[in-house]
Each structure stands twice: as C-alpha cells, then as structure tokens.
Amino acid sequence: MATPMQPTRHLTVLYDANCPLCVHIRHWLLGQRWLVPLRLVPAGSFEAQRLFPRLDHAATLREITVIGDAGQVWTGTDAFIVCLWALAEHRPKAIWLATPAGRPFARGVMYAASAWRQAVRTGEEAACDEQCSVPG
Secondary structure, eight states: OOSOSSOOSOEEEEEOTTOHHHHHHHHHHHTSOBSSOEEEEETTSHHHHHHOTTSOHHHHHHSOEEEETTSOEEEHHHHHHHHHHTBTTTHHHHHHHTSTTTHHHHHHHHHHHHHHHHHHOOSTTOSSOTTOOOOO
C-alpha cells in the first residue's frame, strides 16, 4: 500500500516551482482541509537541500516527491496517492487508488500530468526534460 502505515504528524511535498502545473497543484493543496499537515517546499531549493541532504535533488525536479516525518520517501504515483491521503475530502479516494484496482487510474493521472509538463516546458528554463517519467 502506498499510504503511510504508521501515524504521520506531517508530510513535506517537494514540487517544481518552475512548472505551472506543479505551482497550480501547490495552490490547490494549500486550499484543501488537511488530515495531515503538508509542508510545501520547492524541489531543488536551498531549503529542500538543507532539510533532506541525502535526497537526489535533481530527481525531485523530475517527479513529485513526498517525505514523511519518519523519513519515508514516496515518488511519482505513490507520492500523488500520499498527497491525496493527507486530505480530508480525498482520503477515501487515495485508499482506493492504492489498491490493485485503483492503481492504474492513479498511474494514468501521473502519466497525463507528466505529458502536460513536457508539453509546456520550453527553452533552457526546463527542469523537466526528456528524462521525465512516472515510475510505477
């Protein structure tokens, strides 16, 4: 199961601050009612590197990364599900998305988001290049 198995006091979401979709989702997350507090930190930032010195910060710019207060790390589809799990209105959906029946839908959302990111990223500012992917 992709959702946290032990009590979680807070989650840190690393998002690409140069990606319009990621910034939009950040604002959306800030407007939700949280069951687990979220800390939203720009991926690759000084703060992210200070908080999580052992992470591959280049990878956090390619895919969403969520870190639990006990050091758990979720990326890609799992990170998406964990973000929904932290939200009051979306926890039941997250629990279903973590099942074998729901996981293909979560993966599809992540593939669509990855394709959209690739389509809107241009020039040298692009942090998400042809290596962008959404693992299982």
